[in-house]
Amino acid sequence: MIQRERPAAAIFDVDGVLLASPHEQAWRGALSGFADPAGFTTAVYQAEVAGKPRVAGAFAALRALGVADADRQAPLYAAAKQALLETLIRSGAVEAFPDALRLAAAIAALGWPMAVASSSRNANAMLQPVRLPDGRSLLALFAGNVCGRSFHEGKPNPEIFLAAASELRVDPIRCLVIEDAPSGIEAARAGNMTALGIARLHDDTLLQQAGADLVVDSLDDVDLEALAAGRLGVRPS
CATH class of the missing domain: 1.10.150 (DNA polymerase; domain 1)
Structure with missing residues:
Protein backbone atom coordinates (compact mmCIF):
# COMPACT_ATOMS: atom_id res chain seq x y z
CA MET A 1 0.00 0.00 0.00
CA ILE A 2 0.98 3.65 -0.38
CA GLN A 3 1.34 5.23 3.05
CA ARG A 4 -0.27 8.64 3.22
CA GLU A 5 -0.30 11.21 6.01
CA ARG A 6 -0.21 9.53 9.42
CA PRO A 7 -3.82 9.12 10.58
CA ALA A 8 -4.80 10.34 14.04
CA ALA A 9 -8.60 10.05 13.91
CA ALA A 10 -11.07 7.47 12.61
CA ILE A 11 -14.38 7.73 10.80
CA PHE A 12 -16.55 4.61 10.66
CA ASP A 13 -19.30 3.90 8.16
CA VAL A 14 -22.17 2.02 9.80
CA ASP A 15 -24.01 -0.45 7.56
CA GLY A 16 -21.62 -3.26 6.60
CA VAL A 17 -18.80 -1.92 8.77
CA LEU A 18 -20.08 -1.61 12.34
CA LEU A 19 -23.43 -3.31 11.86
CA ALA A 20 -24.82 -6.27 9.94
CA SER A 21 -28.04 -4.46 9.14
CA PRO A 22 -30.98 -5.64 7.00
CA SER A 91 -37.91 -7.19 14.82
CA GLY A 92 -34.29 -7.04 16.01
CA ALA A 93 -32.67 -7.89 12.68
CA VAL A 94 -29.55 -5.83 13.43
CA GLU A 95 -26.29 -7.15 14.86
CA ALA A 96 -22.90 -5.59 15.49
CA PHE A 97 -19.83 -7.10 13.85
CA PRO A 98 -17.54 -8.30 16.70
CA ASP A 99 -14.38 -7.42 14.76
CA ALA A 100 -15.64 -3.86 14.28
CA LEU A 101 -16.37 -3.47 17.99
CA ARG A 102 -12.85 -4.70 18.78
CA LEU A 103 -11.25 -2.29 16.31
CA ALA A 104 -13.33 0.65 17.55
CA ALA A 105 -12.38 -0.15 21.15
CA ALA A 106 -8.70 -0.46 20.19
CA ILE A 107 -8.72 2.89 18.38
CA ALA A 108 -10.51 4.52 21.32
CA ALA A 109 -7.76 3.16 23.59
CA LEU A 110 -5.21 4.96 21.40
CA GLY A 111 -6.93 8.22 22.27
CA TRP A 112 -7.93 8.93 18.67
CA PRO A 113 -11.17 10.88 18.25
CA MET A 114 -13.75 8.90 16.26
CA ALA A 115 -16.91 9.64 14.34
CA VAL A 116 -19.68 7.67 12.69
CA ALA A 117 -20.79 8.75 9.24
CA SER A 118 -23.66 7.14 7.35
CA SER A 119 -26.07 8.52 4.80
CA SER A 120 -28.76 6.27 6.29
CA ARG A 121 -31.37 8.07 8.37
CA ASN A 122 -31.81 4.78 10.22
CA ALA A 123 -28.20 4.58 11.42
CA ASN A 124 -28.68 6.13 14.85
CA ALA A 125 -31.75 4.02 15.58
CA MET A 126 -29.73 0.91 14.75
CA LEU A 127 -26.63 1.98 16.69
CA GLN A 128 -28.31 3.12 19.89
CA PRO A 129 -29.32 -0.36 21.20
CA VAL A 130 -25.84 -1.85 20.60
CA ARG A 131 -24.08 -2.18 23.95
CA LEU A 132 -20.42 -2.25 24.86
CA PRO A 133 -19.15 -4.68 27.51
CA ASP A 134 -19.42 -1.94 30.14
CA GLY A 135 -23.09 -1.38 29.31
CA ARG A 136 -22.73 1.88 27.44
CA SER A 137 -24.20 2.40 24.01
CA LEU A 138 -21.77 1.90 21.14
CA LEU A 139 -22.46 5.54 20.26
CA ALA A 140 -20.62 6.57 23.42
CA LEU A 141 -17.30 5.82 21.70
CA PHE A 142 -17.85 8.47 19.05
CA ALA A 143 -17.18 12.16 19.57
CA GLY A 144 -18.64 12.94 16.15
CA ASN A 145 -21.88 11.78 14.55
CA VAL A 146 -23.07 12.92 11.13
CA CYS A 147 -25.39 9.98 10.46
CA GLY A 148 -28.59 10.73 8.57
CA ARG A 149 -27.84 14.37 7.89
CA SER A 150 -28.87 15.99 4.63
CA PHE A 151 -25.97 16.78 2.34
CA HIS A 152 -25.97 18.30 -1.11
CA GLU A 153 -24.47 15.14 -2.58
CA GLY A 154 -24.03 11.59 -1.34
CA LYS A 155 -21.03 9.31 -1.66
CA PRO A 156 -18.77 9.20 -3.67
CA ASN A 157 -18.83 12.93 -2.89
CA PRO A 158 -16.68 13.38 0.26
CA GLU A 159 -19.02 15.90 1.91
CA ILE A 160 -20.20 13.56 4.68
CA PHE A 161 -16.66 12.59 5.65
CA LEU A 162 -15.45 16.18 5.54
CA ALA A 163 -18.29 17.09 7.89
CA ALA A 164 -17.21 14.29 10.24
CA ALA A 165 -13.60 15.52 10.19
CA SER A 166 -14.83 19.01 10.96
CA GLU A 167 -16.81 17.74 13.97
CA LEU A 168 -13.67 16.01 15.24
CA ARG A 169 -11.61 19.16 14.55
CA VAL A 170 -9.07 17.06 12.70
CA ASP A 171 -7.58 17.85 9.30
CA PRO A 172 -9.11 15.43 6.74
CA ILE A 173 -5.64 14.30 5.70
CA ARG A 174 -5.17 12.90 9.23
CA CYS A 175 -8.40 10.85 9.11
CA LEU A 176 -8.74 7.11 8.57
CA VAL A 177 -12.07 6.10 7.03
CA ILE A 178 -13.33 2.53 7.48
CA GLU A 179 -15.73 1.59 4.66
CA ASP A 180 -17.24 -1.47 3.01
CA ALA A 181 -18.65 0.15 -0.14
CA PRO A 182 -16.70 1.27 -3.22
CA SER A 183 -18.58 4.59 -3.22
CA GLY A 184 -17.47 5.16 0.37
CA ILE A 185 -13.85 4.40 -0.47
CA GLU A 186 -14.06 6.83 -3.38
CA ALA A 187 -15.53 9.46 -1.06
CA ALA A 188 -12.71 9.00 1.44
CA ARG A 189 -10.04 9.30 -1.23
CA ALA A 190 -11.80 12.35 -2.74
CA GLY A 191 -11.56 13.94 0.71
CA ASN A 192 -7.82 13.19 0.81
CA MET A 193 -8.27 10.69 3.64
CA THR A 194 -6.73 7.27 4.23
CA ALA A 195 -9.21 4.55 3.27
CA LEU A 196 -9.47 1.12 4.89
CA GLY A 197 -11.76 -1.28 3.04
CA ILE A 198 -13.47 -4.19 4.78
CA ALA A 199 -14.40 -6.86 2.23
CA ARG A 200 -17.19 -8.62 4.09
CA LEU A 201 -18.77 -9.61 0.77
CA HIS A 202 -15.51 -10.86 -0.77
CA ASP A 203 -15.39 -7.74 -2.94
CA ASP A 204 -11.69 -7.03 -2.41
CA THR A 205 -11.16 -6.15 -6.07
CA LEU A 206 -13.95 -3.55 -6.14
CA LEU A 207 -12.61 -1.87 -3.00
CA GLN A 208 -9.06 -1.88 -4.35
CA GLN A 209 -10.23 -0.44 -7.66
CA ALA A 210 -12.07 2.30 -5.76
CA GLY A 211 -8.73 3.39 -4.26
CA ALA A 212 -8.55 1.75 -0.82
CA ASP A 213 -5.14 2.10 0.83
CA LEU A 214 -5.65 -1.30 2.45
CA VAL A 215 -8.33 -3.99 2.11
CA VAL A 216 -8.89 -6.69 4.75
CA ASP A 217 -11.35 -9.55 5.05
CA SER A 218 -11.69 -8.96 8.80
CA LEU A 219 -10.98 -5.87 10.86
CA ASP A 220 -9.11 -8.18 13.23
CA ASP A 221 -6.46 -8.32 10.48
CA VAL A 222 -5.52 -4.67 11.03
CA ASP A 223 -2.10 -4.34 12.69
CA LEU A 224 -2.89 -2.45 15.92
CA GLU A 225 0.78 -1.87 16.78
CA ALA A 226 1.34 -0.26 13.40
CA LEU A 227 -1.84 1.77 13.82
CA ALA A 228 -0.60 3.06 17.16
CA ALA A 229 2.43 4.36 15.26
CA GLY A 230 0.20 6.00 12.67
CA ARG A 231 0.66 3.34 9.99
CA LEU A 232 -1.92 1.17 8.25
CA GLY A 233 -0.98 -2.43 7.67
CA VAL A 234 -1.94 -6.08 8.09
CA ARG A 235 -1.18 -7.84 11.35
CA PRO A 236 1.66 -10.36 10.97
CA SER A 237 0.43 -13.93 10.76
Whole structure:
Protein backbone atom coordinates (compact mmCIF):
# COMPACT_ATOMS: atom_id res chain seq x y z
CA MET A 1 0.00 0.00 0.00
CA ILE A 2 0.98 3.65 -0.38
CA GLN A 3 1.34 5.23 3.05
CA ARG A 4 -0.27 8.64 3.22
CA GLU A 5 -0.30 11.21 6.01
CA ARG A 6 -0.21 9.53 9.42
CA PRO A 7 -3.82 9.12 10.58
CA ALA A 8 -4.80 10.34 14.04
CA ALA A 9 -8.60 10.05 13.91
CA ALA A 10 -11.07 7.47 12.61
CA ILE A 11 -14.38 7.73 10.80
CA PHE A 12 -16.55 4.61 10.66
CA ASP A 13 -19.30 3.90 8.16
CA VAL A 14 -22.17 2.02 9.80
CA ASP A 15 -24.01 -0.45 7.56
CA GLY A 16 -21.62 -3.26 6.60
CA VAL A 17 -18.80 -1.92 8.77
CA LEU A 18 -20.08 -1.61 12.34
CA LEU A 19 -23.43 -3.31 11.86
CA ALA A 20 -24.82 -6.27 9.94
CA SER A 21 -28.04 -4.46 9.14
CA PRO A 22 -30.98 -5.64 7.00
CA HIS A 23 -30.55 -2.86 4.42
CA GLU A 24 -29.77 -5.18 1.51
CA GLN A 25 -32.61 -7.48 2.55
CA ALA A 26 -35.03 -4.53 2.63
CA TRP A 27 -33.95 -3.22 -0.76
CA ARG A 28 -34.45 -6.65 -2.30
CA GLY A 29 -37.72 -7.37 -0.51
CA ALA A 30 -39.24 -4.04 -1.55
CA LEU A 31 -38.58 -4.65 -5.25
CA SER A 32 -41.76 -6.63 -5.87
CA GLY A 33 -43.96 -4.54 -8.15
CA PHE A 34 -40.98 -2.57 -9.49
CA ALA A 35 -38.62 -5.23 -10.88
CA ASP A 36 -37.68 -8.88 -10.45
CA PRO A 37 -36.11 -9.20 -6.96
CA ALA A 38 -33.95 -12.04 -8.25
CA GLY A 39 -31.98 -9.51 -10.25
CA PHE A 40 -31.03 -7.57 -7.12
CA THR A 41 -27.82 -9.41 -6.28
CA THR A 42 -25.28 -8.48 -3.63
CA ALA A 43 -23.08 -7.17 -6.45
CA VAL A 44 -25.88 -4.81 -7.55
CA TYR A 45 -26.37 -3.67 -3.96
CA GLN A 46 -22.67 -2.93 -3.48
CA ALA A 47 -22.16 -1.23 -6.83
CA GLU A 48 -25.40 0.75 -7.11
CA VAL A 49 -26.95 1.27 -3.67
CA ALA A 50 -24.56 0.94 -0.73
CA GLY A 51 -23.51 4.26 0.74
CA LYS A 52 -25.87 6.39 -1.32
CA PRO A 53 -28.83 8.49 -0.12
CA ARG A 54 -32.10 6.58 -0.22
CA VAL A 55 -33.73 7.92 -3.40
CA ALA A 56 -30.41 8.06 -5.25
CA GLY A 57 -29.81 4.41 -4.38
CA ALA A 58 -33.33 3.47 -5.44
CA PHE A 59 -32.89 5.19 -8.79
CA ALA A 60 -29.49 3.59 -9.39
CA ALA A 61 -30.84 0.12 -8.58
CA LEU A 62 -33.90 0.44 -10.80
CA ARG A 63 -31.82 1.80 -13.65
CA ALA A 64 -29.33 -1.08 -13.28
CA LEU A 65 -32.26 -3.52 -13.39
CA GLY A 66 -33.57 -1.99 -16.62
CA VAL A 67 -36.68 -0.23 -15.28
CA ALA A 68 -37.68 2.21 -18.01
CA ASP A 69 -39.20 4.91 -15.76
CA ALA A 70 -36.68 4.57 -12.94
CA ASP A 71 -36.75 8.30 -12.18
CA ARG A 72 -40.51 8.21 -11.52
CA GLN A 73 -40.49 4.90 -9.65
CA ALA A 74 -37.46 5.64 -7.45
CA PRO A 75 -39.28 7.63 -4.71
CA LEU A 76 -41.96 4.94 -4.47
CA TYR A 77 -39.40 2.16 -4.29
CA ALA A 78 -37.39 4.09 -1.69
CA ALA A 79 -40.49 4.54 0.47
CA ALA A 80 -41.36 0.84 0.23
CA LYS A 81 -37.82 -0.10 1.20
CA GLN A 82 -37.91 2.25 4.19
CA ALA A 83 -41.16 0.80 5.50
CA LEU A 84 -39.80 -2.74 5.23
CA LEU A 85 -36.49 -1.72 6.83
CA GLU A 86 -38.24 -0.19 9.83
CA THR A 87 -40.19 -3.41 10.30
CA LEU A 88 -36.98 -5.43 10.18
CA ILE A 89 -35.24 -3.12 12.66
CA ARG A 90 -38.14 -3.41 15.11
CA SER A 91 -37.91 -7.19 14.82
CA GLY A 92 -34.29 -7.04 16.01
CA ALA A 93 -32.67 -7.89 12.68
CA VAL A 94 -29.55 -5.83 13.43
CA GLU A 95 -26.29 -7.15 14.86
CA ALA A 96 -22.90 -5.59 15.49
CA PHE A 97 -19.83 -7.10 13.85
CA PRO A 98 -17.54 -8.30 16.70
CA ASP A 99 -14.38 -7.42 14.76
CA ALA A 100 -15.64 -3.86 14.28
CA LEU A 101 -16.37 -3.47 17.99
CA ARG A 102 -12.85 -4.70 18.78
CA LEU A 103 -11.25 -2.29 16.31
CA ALA A 104 -13.33 0.65 17.55
CA ALA A 105 -12.38 -0.15 21.15
CA ALA A 106 -8.70 -0.46 20.19
CA ILE A 107 -8.72 2.89 18.38
CA ALA A 108 -10.51 4.52 21.32
CA ALA A 109 -7.76 3.16 23.59
CA LEU A 110 -5.21 4.96 21.40
CA GLY A 111 -6.93 8.22 22.27
CA TRP A 112 -7.93 8.93 18.67
CA PRO A 113 -11.17 10.88 18.25
CA MET A 114 -13.75 8.90 16.26
CA ALA A 115 -16.91 9.64 14.34
CA VAL A 116 -19.68 7.67 12.69
CA ALA A 117 -20.79 8.75 9.24
CA SER A 118 -23.66 7.14 7.35
CA SER A 119 -26.07 8.52 4.80
CA SER A 120 -28.76 6.27 6.29
CA ARG A 121 -31.37 8.07 8.37
CA ASN A 122 -31.81 4.78 10.22
CA ALA A 123 -28.20 4.58 11.42
CA ASN A 124 -28.68 6.13 14.85
CA ALA A 125 -31.75 4.02 15.58
CA MET A 126 -29.73 0.91 14.75
CA LEU A 127 -26.63 1.98 16.69
CA GLN A 128 -28.31 3.12 19.89
CA PRO A 129 -29.32 -0.36 21.20
CA VAL A 130 -25.84 -1.85 20.60
CA ARG A 131 -24.08 -2.18 23.95
CA LEU A 132 -20.42 -2.25 24.86
CA PRO A 133 -19.15 -4.68 27.51
CA ASP A 134 -19.42 -1.94 30.14
CA GLY A 135 -23.09 -1.38 29.31
CA ARG A 136 -22.73 1.88 27.44
CA SER A 137 -24.20 2.40 24.01
CA LEU A 138 -21.77 1.90 21.14
CA LEU A 139 -22.46 5.54 20.26
CA ALA A 140 -20.62 6.57 23.42
CA LEU A 141 -17.30 5.82 21.70
CA PHE A 142 -17.85 8.47 19.05
CA ALA A 143 -17.18 12.16 19.57
CA GLY A 144 -18.64 12.94 16.15
CA ASN A 145 -21.88 11.78 14.55
CA VAL A 146 -23.07 12.92 11.13
CA CYS A 147 -25.39 9.98 10.46
CA GLY A 148 -28.59 10.73 8.57
CA ARG A 149 -27.84 14.37 7.89
CA SER A 150 -28.87 15.99 4.63
CA PHE A 151 -25.97 16.78 2.34
CA HIS A 152 -25.97 18.30 -1.11
CA GLU A 153 -24.47 15.14 -2.58
CA GLY A 154 -24.03 11.59 -1.34
CA LYS A 155 -21.03 9.31 -1.66
CA PRO A 156 -18.77 9.20 -3.67
CA ASN A 157 -18.83 12.93 -2.89
CA PRO A 158 -16.68 13.38 0.26
CA GLU A 159 -19.02 15.90 1.91
CA ILE A 160 -20.20 13.56 4.68
CA PHE A 161 -16.66 12.59 5.65
CA LEU A 162 -15.45 16.18 5.54
CA ALA A 163 -18.29 17.09 7.89
CA ALA A 164 -17.21 14.29 10.24
CA ALA A 165 -13.60 15.52 10.19
CA SER A 166 -14.83 19.01 10.96
CA GLU A 167 -16.81 17.74 13.97
CA LEU A 168 -13.67 16.01 15.24
CA ARG A 169 -11.61 19.16 14.55
CA VAL A 170 -9.07 17.06 12.70
CA ASP A 171 -7.58 17.85 9.30
CA PRO A 172 -9.11 15.43 6.74
CA ILE A 173 -5.64 14.30 5.70
CA ARG A 174 -5.17 12.90 9.23
CA CYS A 175 -8.40 10.85 9.11
CA LEU A 176 -8.74 7.11 8.57
CA VAL A 177 -12.07 6.10 7.03
CA ILE A 178 -13.33 2.53 7.48
CA GLU A 179 -15.73 1.59 4.66
CA ASP A 180 -17.24 -1.47 3.01
CA ALA A 181 -18.65 0.15 -0.14
CA PRO A 182 -16.70 1.27 -3.22
CA SER A 183 -18.58 4.59 -3.22
CA GLY A 184 -17.47 5.16 0.37
CA ILE A 185 -13.85 4.40 -0.47
CA GLU A 186 -14.06 6.83 -3.38
CA ALA A 187 -15.53 9.46 -1.06
CA ALA A 188 -12.71 9.00 1.44
CA ARG A 189 -10.04 9.30 -1.23
CA ALA A 190 -11.80 12.35 -2.74
CA GLY A 191 -11.56 13.94 0.71
CA ASN A 192 -7.82 13.19 0.81
CA MET A 193 -8.27 10.69 3.64
CA THR A 194 -6.73 7.27 4.23
CA ALA A 195 -9.21 4.55 3.27
CA LEU A 196 -9.47 1.12 4.89
CA GLY A 197 -11.76 -1.28 3.04
CA ILE A 198 -13.47 -4.19 4.78
CA ALA A 199 -14.40 -6.86 2.23
CA ARG A 200 -17.19 -8.62 4.09
CA LEU A 201 -18.77 -9.61 0.77
CA HIS A 202 -15.51 -10.86 -0.77
CA ASP A 203 -15.39 -7.74 -2.94
CA ASP A 204 -11.69 -7.03 -2.41
CA THR A 205 -11.16 -6.15 -6.07
CA LEU A 206 -13.95 -3.55 -6.14
CA LEU A 207 -12.61 -1.87 -3.00
CA GLN A 208 -9.06 -1.88 -4.35
CA GLN A 209 -10.23 -0.44 -7.66
CA ALA A 210 -12.07 2.30 -5.76
CA GLY A 211 -8.73 3.39 -4.26
CA ALA A 212 -8.55 1.75 -0.82
CA ASP A 213 -5.14 2.10 0.83
CA LEU A 214 -5.65 -1.30 2.45
CA VAL A 215 -8.33 -3.99 2.11
CA VAL A 216 -8.89 -6.69 4.75
CA ASP A 217 -11.35 -9.55 5.05
CA SER A 218 -11.69 -8.96 8.80
CA LEU A 219 -10.98 -5.87 10.86
CA ASP A 220 -9.11 -8.18 13.23
CA ASP A 221 -6.46 -8.32 10.48
CA VAL A 222 -5.52 -4.67 11.03
CA ASP A 223 -2.10 -4.34 12.69
CA LEU A 224 -2.89 -2.45 15.92
CA GLU A 225 0.78 -1.87 16.78
CA ALA A 226 1.34 -0.26 13.40
CA LEU A 227 -1.84 1.77 13.82
CA ALA A 228 -0.60 3.06 17.16
CA ALA A 229 2.43 4.36 15.26
CA GLY A 230 0.20 6.00 12.67
CA ARG A 231 0.66 3.34 9.99
CA LEU A 232 -1.92 1.17 8.25
CA GLY A 233 -0.98 -2.43 7.67
CA VAL A 234 -1.94 -6.08 8.09
CA ARG A 235 -1.18 -7.84 11.35
CA PRO A 236 1.66 -10.36 10.97
CA SER A 237 0.43 -13.93 10.76
